[in-house]
Amino acid sequence: MSVNPMYHQTNQRMEEELSWIRRAQKDPESFGPLYKKYHEQIFRYVYQRMDDEEMAFDVTSQVFLKALNNLHRYEYRGVPFSSWLYRIAKSELYQSFRDKKAQRTVNIDSFQLFELIEEFVDDEKEENRKKLFKSLKLMKEKDMQLIEMRFFEKRSFREIGEILEITENNAKVKTFRAIEKLKQLFNTTKLSHGDQES
Amino acid sequence: MEIKKVNLDRKPISSEYIQSKQDFQHVVNAFSKTKIPVWKQPLFYGAIGVASLATVVTSAVIHFNNTETDGKTITLSSANNERKSEHTSNVQFAAVQSSQMNKEEEIEKGVKKSTGMSDVKQSESPISIELDRPISKASLASKKSIEDESFSTMLPNISGVYQGDISYDKLCSSNGIEVKNGVEVRSFKIQYATGISDKEVVIRDKKLSEVVCKDLEKSGFNQMVFITEIEAFDGVQKITLPSMNFWVKFDS
Numbered sequence: 001m002s003v004n005p006m007y008h009q010t011n012q013r014m015e016e017e018l019s020w021i022r023r024a025q026k027d028p029e030s031f032g033p034l035y036k037k038y039h040e041q042i043f044r045y046v047y048q049r050m051d052d053e054e055m056a057f058d059v060t061s062q063v064f065l066k067a068l069n070n071l072h073r074y075e076y077r078g079v080p081f082s083s084w085l086y087r088i089a090k091s092e093l094y095q096s097f098r099d100k101k102a103q104r105t106v107n108i109d110s111f112q113l114f115e116l117i118e119e120f121v122d123d124e125k126e127e128n129r130k131k132l133f134k135s136l137k138l139m140k141e142k143d144m145q146l147i148e149m150r151f152f153e154k155r156s157f158r159e160i161g162e163i164l165e166i167t168e169n170n171a172k173v174k175t176f177r178a179i180e181k182l183k184q185l186f187n188t189t190k191l192s193h194g195d196q197e198s
Numbered sequence: 199m200e201i202k203k204v205n206l207d208r209k210p211i212s213s214e215y216i217q218s219k220q221d222f223q224h225v226v227n228a229f230s231k232t233k234i235p236v237w238k239q240p241l242f243y244g245a246i247g248v249a250s251l252a253t254v255v256t257s258a259v260i261h262f263n264n265t266e267t268d269g270k271t272i273t274l275s276s277a278n279n280e281r282k283s284e285h286t287s288n289v290q291f292a293a294v295q296s297s298q299m300n301k302e303e304e305i306e307k308g309v310k311k312s313t314g315m316s317d318v319k320q321s322e323s324p325i326s327i328e329l330d331r332p333i334s335k336a337s338l339a340s341k342k343s344i345e346d347e348s349f350s351t352m353l354p355n356i357s358g359v360y361q362g363d364i365s366y367d368k369l370c371s372s373n374g375i376e377v378k379n380g381v382e383v384r385s386f387k388i389q390y391a392t393g394i395s396d397k398e399v400v401i402r403d404k405k406l407s408e409v410v411c412k413d414l415e416k417s418g419f420n421q422m423v424f425i426t427e428i429e430a431f432d433g434v435q436k437i438t439l440p441s442m443n444f445w446v447k448f449d450s
Contacts, residue, residue: 068225
């Protein structure tokens with residue numbers, strides 16, 4: 001499985017990023033390069049989890065505003081600045097779900113679906129697709145976000161760990177468990193007459 | 199959180215479109231609006247509050263110290279003036295004698311002397327400036343220690359103990375309640391526990407009676423003993439001394 005290459009950076013890039021952060025801590029206008037660099041990544045992360053495009057843009061703006069407001073508290077811990085932005089984005093997303101401004105949605109494409117079904121069964125029948133759809137809806141949020149990040153967004157375990165503030169190994173274990181839970185749900189889920197028709 | 203919807207193959211959004219939606223200026227403007235001015239921040243009010251409190255406390259302390267010193271000056275200066283006026287009125291008295299003033303005038307001077315009316319006039323003399331100087335802290339402290347000493351001389355004690363822990367032997371074998379300055383204890387009341395009930399005995403002596411000591415010995419446990427209504431004679435009149443309480447110990 002190929003992983004998101006944008007997240008992983010060279011030390012030189014990280015140092016350059018850190019100098020931008022230092023400047024932005026003193027002058028908000030200097031936050032521009034960071035905004036340009038990460039706007040798309042953060043938007044995609046947000047939009048992946050909701051249905052409304054405009055709302056996704058609003059939440060993304062809110063993420064950067066919050067980042068700018070809290071930039072004086074930012075501490076460099078040897079990980080890309082984006083992991084900090086992702087954490088803010090996660091919090092803003094959940095806030096919008098709580099406020100009922102947005103609806104929690106899972107966005108998946110056919111190829112990703114095929115990959116996922118392959119983990120459970122050999123044949124990619126329409127019935128199995130529907131079963132997987134139903135199982136995904138039944139998943140708990142904490143498990144769903146691991147599956148989303150690993151299978152739909154192709155993030156490395158290291159990146160998942162840094163976003164969720166857990167170790168890389170822990171991210172691996174938790175993702176494996178989440179897959180197992182999804183498998184269980186997939187095997188126990190029975191399609192109703194209505195599900196089969198839709 | 200419930201997953202409401204699963205979308206399959208949603209129309210992807212291009213990077214160009216996302217970039218076209220970037221509006222950094224909007225974020226900066228929103229940031230400058232949300233930024234609270236320094237004077238509206240809780241920290242600012244905290245600092246102002248602390249500074250005000252410190253000012254008030256400092257001024258109160260300074261004021262208190264000044265008042266205390268002034269009070270002492272007034273007391274002392276009036277005392278000095280009394281002494282001075284005595285001296286001056288003596289001079290005046292002599293002058294009156296020399297000029298052979300009549301008796302009425304002498305009486306008037308005598309009244310002036312006793313009421314201190316002459317103080318006002320005398321305090322205007324150059325000498326009074328020197329006398330009205332504020333008292334130094336050292337002299338105040340010495341005055342206080344003298345007062346403390348005089349108070350302590352009036353404290354009754356048994357074998358040098360006024361209150362607190364005392365051994366049974368000290369309590370019963372000593373000369374009883376003693377006071378400095380020749381004050382003689384005539385009677386007192388003692389309250390103690392016998393083990394069955396509390397007992398209150400009036401003793402017409404400065405020593406504890408044998409009965410009381412035997413009772414205490416019989417009870418055999420460490421207990422609190424109250425000595426109250428200590429009547430004494432200071433050579434002139436009957437006085438009541440401060441009460442005492444002891445923690446009588448058998449084990450030491």
